Amino acid sequence: MRGNTLYIVVPCYNEEEVLPETARRLGDKLRTLMSAGKISPQSRVLFVNDGSKDKTWEVITRLHRENHLLCGADLSRNRGHQNALLAGLMTAKDWADMVISMDADLQDDVDAADAMVDKYLAGADIVYGVRSSRKTDTFFKRTTAEAFYRMMDLLGAETVFNHADYRLMSKRALEGLAQFKEVNLFLRGIVPMIGYPCDTVEYERGERFAGESKYPLKKMVSFALEGVTSLSTKPLRMITGLGFLVFFISLVMIVYNVVRWATGNTVAGWASLACSVWFIGGLILLSLGVIGEYLGKLYLESKGRPRFLIRQVLDGEAGEDRE
Ligand code: UDP
Numbered sequence: 001m002r003g004n005t006l007y008i009v010v011p012c013y014n015e016e017e018v019l020p021e022t023a024r025r026l027g028d029k030l031r032t033l034m035s036a037g038k039i040s041p042q043s044r045v046l047f048v049n050d051g052s053k054d055k056t057w058e059v060i061t062r063l064h065r066e067n068h069l070l071c072g073a074d075l076s077r078n079r080g081h082q083n084a085l086l087a088g089l090m091t092a093k094d095w096a097d098m099v100i101s102m103d104a105d106l107q108d109d110v111d112a113a114d115a116m117v118d119k120y121l122a123g124a125d126i127v128y129g130v131r132s133s134r135k136t137d138t139f140f141k142r143t144t145a146e147a148f149y150r151m152m153d154l155l156g157a158e159t160v161f162n163h164a165d166y167r168l169m170s171k172r173a174l175e176g177l178a179q180f181k182e183v184n185l186f187l188r189g190i191v192p193m194i195g196y197p198c199d200t201v202e203y204e205r206g207e208r209f210a211g212e213s214k215y216p217l218k219k220m221v222s223f224a225l226e227g228v229t230s231l232s233t234k235p236l237r238m239i240t241g242l243g244f245l246v247f248f249i250s251l252v253m254i255v256y257n258v259v260r261w262a263t264g265n266t267v268a269g270w271a272s273l274a275c276s277v278w279f280i281g282g283l284i285l286l287s288l289g290v291i292g293e294y295l296g297k298l299y300l301e302s303k304g305r306p307r308f309l310i311r312q313v314l315d316g317e318a319g320e321d322r323e
């Protein structure tokens, strides 16, 4: 039987304006879930301060003093959203049976947590929060975000469509995650690799409660690049494809030029030059592609990802299934 201690992990970067309200709502949520008997009295909210420049950590310390359900962890410096989140998850996994990760700005609907806990209790290890619409996003954010998911798909990085980092993970899913040692971290792509039974919960994503987005365009672009390059080596393979294409074009040109020569229509010197440019170009791209293939393998090896995680073992001695 799995335990039912819940931790809600919230990465915070310069969030002093929203934190008191976030803390109030999350504290209330924990209390209602506790009195409904769904989660244990040891459940907590864990705020991770990601090296904020404002009073975020002071606010967290004060909140912790006022309410024992709220705790905090302070990173040594700003490490970015994904790393702050990982720090929180890895801290909470030792105490919790399930962890929900959520942004500090209350864009993620707190009430969807109930359904997530229900699905955990019904046996799911990972429950993805999926946004049912993007009505409240600006046109710019919506189109860029959707283009981002499409591009990820095209480049071979599997992600859950319209799922950000609002999700529940069980203890064993977190222990699986702990075995992914990579430094280039893109949680959204790694979590689906863990496996185990998973489920989704739909929710409406609202607007930021206060303050402004901590993801300016520059950070979004580098986030997207990080996502693709940390999950997939397809861009390297594309070089090979391009090489084949150019090589093929050079062959077509050679045939074309021979035909023109046979029919007596050649311009002196042009044919041999044009053919060799394409031929050599194709050859270079192909060789680069071959190097890329090996580089990609090397890159994936160097991550040292776990090759498997065992869901269940049946053995004669224990008499019952061990999870
Ligand atoms: N965040 C963080 N470190 C950073 C940037 C952001 O911990 O360097 C946190 C931020 O406090 C928030 C979450 O990541 O809880 C998502 O950021 P935000 O809401 O600004 O992103 P958006 O919703 O605009 O994409």
Ligand code: MG
Pocket (backbone or CB within 6 Å): 103, 105, 107, 208, 213
């Ligand atoms: Mg936000």
